[in-house]
Amino acid sequence: MRIKALFSFGLSLIFFFIITFIKPPIDLANAAISQVGCKLPTQSSALLSVLQKCVVPENNPDQFAxxxxxxxxxxxxxxxxxxxxxxxxxxxxxxxxxDPLTFPEKPDPSQPPQWPEKLSSPKQLRLRSKVEKSQPDADFIEFQKNQACTPENAPCEEVRRNKPAFNYIMNNDLWYTQGLTAKFQSAQxxxxxxxxxxxxxxxxxDSIEVKGDWVPITENQKSEFHWNYDEKGDxxxxxxxxxxxxxxxNWFWATFEWVDNYGRCDYIGCHDLFGVVPHNxxxxxxxxxxxxxxxxxxxxxxLFKEHGLTESWGQEWQHYRLKGSMTDFTDSTGQPLLLGNSITEQGFVPSxxxxxxxSRAAVTSLGKDAFPIAGFRPFLPGVGETGSKQTVGSAEIQFPNGPLTQSYSGSPDPNWFYRGISVQNSAGVVDVQAEEILKNLQMDFVWAIPFNAKPAP
Known part of the structure; x- marks a missing residue:
């Protein structure tokens, strides 16, 4: 009897230990979405199945950001x-x-780029994609692309994409000019x-793209930033x-800034209903x-704790703030919605x-960039001619005293992508458009394709 009681007591202890200290493996593929938020997994392989059940991007965009x-x-x-x-x-x-790995300088269609299983190539920073007046009184802009960056001409920039986005570019031959030409012809x-x-x-x-902008810092400033070294060790x-x-x-858009950026909330304010108070x-x-x-x-x-953003690693990321998130072109009244970063959109934040x-990321029938100056309208007269220099990190950045140019906002214009062929009736009156001809083929909002794809030799 005593042995039976001891045996039962022992089983009870084992059961208690199991339910208390040993957690069953989490089925990330079928993980339930909390009603108060979309809990992204810690494993990239489970991202797609979770997003399929997630409605937070539209209902709680700042939380999803x-x-x-x-x-x-x-x-x-x-x-x-x-x-x-x-x-x-x-x-x-x-x-x-x-971008340098995804879009090689001399693409060989028989040898497409391969996904980096452990590490991508060392950080290769480029001059940020920005607009400048080539001359003080010029009426045109200079749009910089693929120019090497050094600490002396920072901010520097990089664009990266996850494996689903990378594979889509490779599998659809969107990484070189001839592939884009063939895609355009098929679409036509x-x-x-x-x-x-x-x-x-x-x-x-489950595609994600990330753009990061960087300035040189000193060793003593590491605790104030997320920091890293480039390929040269800077x-x-x-x-x-x-x-x-x-x-x-139409993708989900979010932009974040280092908390001490000058002009972080200029013109359009900063808005975050989830991560910081005050919210606006x-x-x-x-x-x-x-x-x-x-x-x-x-x-x-x-949220940071759930994803391992704790201790010194987590402290790095507490120096950043959400500028805003975006899910649509206009509000319910048709007014254009705005979102711009003081660094990446410097010179045209107000629009x-x-x-x-x-949406203007598109290619021509020749597989070339349809809009070489991206989303920009002509310069505004008489503004942004001079500005002030501010120290960010250990870099001196020139901030204009006003907008340098305007960006398109609101709903896209179909004329960016199509041209119609009209016909006349027997009375010589132009009838309605008979058919549409493709003028420029959209690249599903991914500027990296028309910006960087090069012709195969």
Whole structure:
């Protein structure tokens, strides 16, 4: 009897130990979505199935923006050594395929680029894509692309994409000019058959692209930034970050800034209903000033903890603030919605719209960039001629005293992509448009394709 009682007691202890200390493996593929938020997994392989059940991008866009931020900024499993022997400080997005890997200088269709299974190539920073007046009184702009960046001409920039986005570019031959030409021809044939080409280029649901802008910093400034080294061993701090996700048909857009950026909330304010209080910071009348950091919410602290953004790694990311998120071209009244980063959209923040600008990512029948100056309209007269220099990190950045140009905003113009053929009736009156001819083929909001694809020899 005593032995039976002891045996039962022993089984009870074992059962208690199992349910208390041993957790069953989490089925990330079938993980339920919380009603108060979309909990992204810690494994990239499970991202697609979770997003398919997620409605947060539209209903709680600021929360989803921070979910993406915490997801892509998990510490990478693999680090590397620079040529000078420094150890990198990579977040997972910094190990994804960058533009130089995705779009080689001399593409060979028989040997497409391969996904970096452990690490991408060392950080190759480029001059940020910005607009400048080539001459003080010029009426045109200079749009910089693919120019090498050094600490002396920072901010520097990089664009990276996750494996689903990378594979889509490779599998559809969107990484070189001849592939784009063939895609355009196929789309034109489909259009002439009466088929829609709106989704002719359509990235998978779990695609993510990240743009990061960097300035040189000193060793003593590491604690104030997410920091990393470039391929030459120069030390940089992150000051701006765009994240775009195909979670919505026209992508989801979010932009983040280093908390002490000058002019962070200028012109259009800063808006975040999830991660910081106060939730809204209006623009100051005097531009190029610093803004209050506000206070990070307990919900954001909890989110960071869930994704391993804790201790010294988590402290790096508490120096960043959401500028805003975007899910549509206009509000319910038809007014254009605006979103622009003080660094990446410097010079046109008052009219910036991530979604409208990227809708113009398109190629011509020759597979070339349809809009070499992206989403920009002509210069505004008499503004932005001079500005002030401010120290960010250890870099001196010139801030204009006003907008240099205008960006398109609001709904896209069909004339950017189609031209119609009209016919006359027997009375010589022009009838309605008989058919549409493809003028430029959209690249599903991905500027990296028309910007970077090059012809195969």
């Amino acid at each position: 921070w979910e993406l931020f915490a997801f892509v900024n998990q510490a990478a499993r693999f680090q590397e050594k620079t040529k000078q022997g420094q150890s990198t400080n990579n977040a997972i997005w910094e190990t994804w395929a960058d 044939k489909a259009l002439l058959k009466g088929e829609s080409v709106q989704d002719f280029i359509k990235f998978p649901l 030390l940089y701090g992150l000051i701006a970050m765009h994240i775009s996700s195909k979670a919505l048909p 910071l209006p623009s100051k009348q005097a531009i190029n000033q610093q803004y209050s950091p506000g206070k990070i919410t307990p919900e954001l602290v909890s 910036a719209s991530c979604i409208t600008c990227h």
